[in-house]
Amino acid sequence: xxxxxxxxxxxxxxxxxxxxxxxxxxxxxxxxxxxxxxxxxxxxxxxxxxxxxxxxxxxxxxxxxxxxxxxxxxxxxxxxxxxxxxxxxxxxxxxxxxxxxxxxxxxxxxxx
Amino acid sequence: xxxxxxxxxxxxxxxxxxxxxxxxxxxxxxxxxxxxxxxxxxxxxxxxxxxxxxxxxxxxxxxxxxxxxxxxxxxxxxxxxxxxxxxxxxxxxxxxxxxxxxxxxxxxxxxxxxxxx
Numbered sequence: 127x128x129x130x131x132x133x134x135x136x137x138x139x140x141x142x143x144x145x146x147x148x149x150x151x152x153x154x155x156x157x158x159x160x161x162x163x164x165x166x167x168x169x170x171x172x173x174x175x176x177x178x179x180x181x182x183x184x185x186x187x188x189x190x191x192x193x194x195x196x197x198x199x200x201x202x203x204x205x206x207x208x209x210x211x212x213x214x215x216x217x218x219x220x221x222x223x224x225x226x227x228x229x230x231x232x233x234x235x236x237x238x
Numbered sequence: 239x240x241x242x243x244x245x246x247x248x249x250x251x252x253x254x255x256x257x258x259x260x261x262x263x264x265x266x267x268x269x270x271x272x273x274x275x276x277x278x279x280x281x282x283x284x285x286x287x288x289x290x291x292x293x294x295x296x297x298x299x300x301x302x303x304x305x306x307x308x309x310x311x312x313x314x315x316x317x318x319x320x321x322x323x324x325x326x327x328x329x330x331x332x333x334x335x336x337x338x339x340x341x342x343x344x345x346x347x348x349x350x351x352x353x354x355x
Contacts (some may be wrong), residue, residue: 134278158342169328169346171283213280217342223288224269224332226344230280 127152130229138235143204147232149197149214157175159190161199162213164231169212173199204236240265244329244347250325251316251354259314259350262327268334270312271344274298275326284327287312318353324354 132149139145151159159176174181176188176197187200197214214229251257257306261270269288275282283296287306301320306312316323330344 130280151243160343167351169349170344172343173326175343223286223294224342226271226283228273228281231276 128229129153129227130214130216132229132232133195134150134230134232136233136235136238139204140237141204141206141238144202145204145234146199146201147199147212147214147234149199150228151195151197151214151216151227153216153227154195155218155220156195156216157219158217159188159195159197160215161186161188162209162215162228164213166210169179170228173212204234206236206238209234209236241287242328242329242331242345242347244349244350247348249350249352251352253354254318256315258351259316259327259329259352261312261314261347262310262328263312263331263332263345264310265333265345266309267331267336267345268309269332270306271330271332271348272296272302272304272314273330274330275328275349281328284314323352326351 130151137217141148161173162170163173164170176190180189185202189198211231211233217226221237245260271286272284275281282298284302285304288291290309291307293304303315327350329347
């Protein structure tokens, strides 16, 4: 079983739609959770951290369920510029080292 | 502006040649990392370093070597022993864990795309 699992997609949605991505992780010691965005042939960039209480940044809402080891990302009112691959990322600290594990990503294509 | 600089952006190599990818950061970060990305496989950790003159193997270190002689620099050498080196290589860094405002994110360079001919 992969440490971080995501549906690879692609998710093809029309502009203005709401889309949700899910992610599960296997390591119960995971402490920090993130969503990164990666454009084609570019480096990943942090979209948002994910907190236990859930958090929102404009059209983006992230949720964390530690009991189920499940993370979600909701994008409302999709824009063409949201087209990218979204990476679910978890990390934990061990021996002073931050071990970061990336999911394989979910591809989103927003269609005009 | 502070950031991470990787070079070269594109590199072509003949089989049997070693190549070195450069990674320099001026963020004053302690930890640095090298990842490899292949299509459909996500990012996999090659090597990481927490402090100068110390580095550890990641999940796929075979065929690679690194050095950390300066805090700012963490070059990666792809040796001829690496059986399938064609990939997108990403260098990242992170601040000290003791930094209260640090949320745990990694800061990435723009990547180096290596193709073996």
